[in-house]
Amino acid sequence: METVPEWLLPEREPYAPRPDKGRYLEKNVLSILGTLAALREKPGAGRDRELLRPELALISTFLAVLLVSLSRGWFFLETASAFEFGCLCLLRGGIIARVLKKVLAAGVFTIAIFAPAFLIGRGGGVPALCCKVLLAVLAMAIFSAATPWHSITAAMASLRIPGTLVMILDMTIKYISLLGGLLLDMLCALKLRSVGRDDRKVSSLGGLAGTLFLKSKDAAETQFRAMECRCYSGNYIMKPRSSYGWREAALAAADIALLGAFAAFGIAR
Amino acid sequence: MIELSDVSFSYPEATVLRGVDLHIAEGDSVAIIGPNGSGKSTLLRLLCGLAPKFSGRYRFDGEELNAARLADARSAKAFHRRMGLLFQDSDAQLFCGSVYDEIAFGPRQMGLCEAEVAGRVGDLLGLFGLERLESRVPYHLSGGEKRKVALASVLALNPDAICLDEPMGGLDPKTKHAMRKLIKSLNASGKTIVCATHDFEYVDGLFRRAVVLSQEGRVARDGPYPEVLADREFLMAMNIV
């Protein structure tokens, strides 16, 4: 049996940590945890599983954001609000809460950024601008919260986006989860050993990120070899989705109505 | 030293630990065993303060340990110095440019002078047989070498208790034997050892107690290690063997 050095025997004196500024480790842990939680949450579980064909949801979202951006006047913005809140109210309470939290945060930030425009005499357009920004954030938040990520990549495939690009997107999201988990463990390990003052914080974080890069590179090579072993030929084929139903028809009708409202009220005259 | 009373912990998607009662005295050696997904790793993380949002009570050395105490940087650091964790994945624990720097990281944080740091690093390199790897980059070491460096980097802080998450995982038999000898020495020197493990063959005789977690995350049994491991029917019912 190896002899344990004397200093490794149980200490009698309490330890007083040296003071250190900043809580960057805690911030990082929370940030990564939030990302992983967002990926782990399954909005598609249970009755909300793919309420809609995701490519239609993506097109509708893009259309809403574009028309809001192009529009003039308040009436169309009200119409767009009705459209978006109408979509929001169909979702589960937990998703609604998440979406509204995001929109609220965006709202506070937007007002803080654009309110000073009043001081330079250019505040006239700010209320409409803030409304547009919030409607865009709401549309994107509803789409991302209500659509499982694998459906988003499937939507891209349905929209005839090249299979290789879709595979890259799929792989990106999967590895955000995998590498994110590793990064979280590394941040926790660093936090556990940060028992005093770290005079080289950026160097420590750089070591973490550098290790993450090396793991990414190794993972990429391993992934490629695994793909080769399974006869990857450059094609990424995704299973065709189910057919269109009444929900898709309803959304398409709502999109047409929104376009009509834009044509009637949203264009500057 | 460690007292958990009716502790439960949930991730957003599932409850992992339910109503766990656990008392570990100073200098004790406890094996946490259970099927995959029973919450062994989560329990170790909770013991080390990485899962602060638990319900129930956790007292460490007579003092309450909760989210508020862990949110205070000074208290958290003082606690982390006393409670070490060896992660299941050694790559998560190694981020310095050399083995020397990796082991020296903790002592430098503590404010020890460079001579003391060098002394500790030298002793640990000798204890683990890593002298020839001193200037090597930890990332490129073998699995066993990484595990040793990771453990050395934790021991450099001289913790009072060490949690080991699957310390034998992925190691060859020779390295497993070496790890076993080391754990025995550390416990003999007074360190409290809490170890999550599946490697019953290599940990036989290492632990005084075994705590068995069920698939639901409850403590199914807590008793002397040889007794628990001898009850094959019970272990089969728990899906452990």
Add this chain to the structure above:
Amino acid sequence: MHIPDNCLSPATCAVMAIAMVPAWTVSVQKVSKDLPKEKVPLLGIGAAFSFLLMMLNVPVPGGTTAHAVGGTLLAVLLGPSAACLAISTALLIQALVFGDGGILSFGANCFNMAFVLPCLGYFIYKFAKDRVKTKRGEYIGLAIASYLAINFAALCDAIEFGLQPLLARDAAGLPLFCPYPLAISIPAMLIPHLTLAGLAEAAFTVAIVAFVTRASPGAIYVGSPAKTKPLYALIVALVAASPLGLIAAGSAWGEWGPDEIKDVVNGGKALGFVPAGMEKGFHYAAPMQDYGLKGVPEIAGYIMSAILGVAVFIIVYKLLSFLRKGGKDDGVKAGA
């Protein structure tokens, strides 16, 4: 640095997206040539790495934190083309999966963070690396490259914002999108990037590259020696763009001459007088006052001033290099 939707007009967004098409095309071609087999997993996993990098809070002096983008870092590690594609993918995932960043402004965000930032950072770094002998010098070059690149990308951001009041107005003349002119958007974007964000980017980039260089030098992208032709192309482009400042009416804040100062409005009131120090102070009549020449159109004057300024700088630099080498010339290299 992420631009949300509705801060830029749809027309600007469309232009920036179109501007990215050649960048993406060239990047795809280059990546296909350099990494024929492993490109697909490396791009996906590289994009995941880029995404996670952008989430990290980097500690800066004062106990606070800032976010780094890691554009120069990715260009150095993966090559500028792979970096462009990886960052673009990360930005797309941020917008679609997490609802962060805009979908209309995706092109503009990619232009700033996936094109300008990594390409400029990589080019400056390679330019420095091919000319310094020591590792320390190389890391200083890398720090400068990443610092300059993120600030230039922030400047692009600021210009895109600041042009909106000129490009998109309603019938009453009010800005429809970002209401801040260049005089506000440029300092507003640059000040945080010249200070915290730029320092975080530089320090973080050097720390990671230093670690990877030590741990696994073979993991770093090795490109061809930096050609100086692109640098000259950039200088020519900047010279041609120098009359951009003429779009803004009046002088930049703080640059008023005695003839303008009394009309400057502050707190709703014009100053109304010329400060005595300005009226009776030192006046220097420069040969090309206000970058102009008598009788020559303003735009031409600006371009002439830019050409002259760049030429004088290059002449001074070459003279100093000549003197530093003890009066010996290097052989003239093609493209140098």
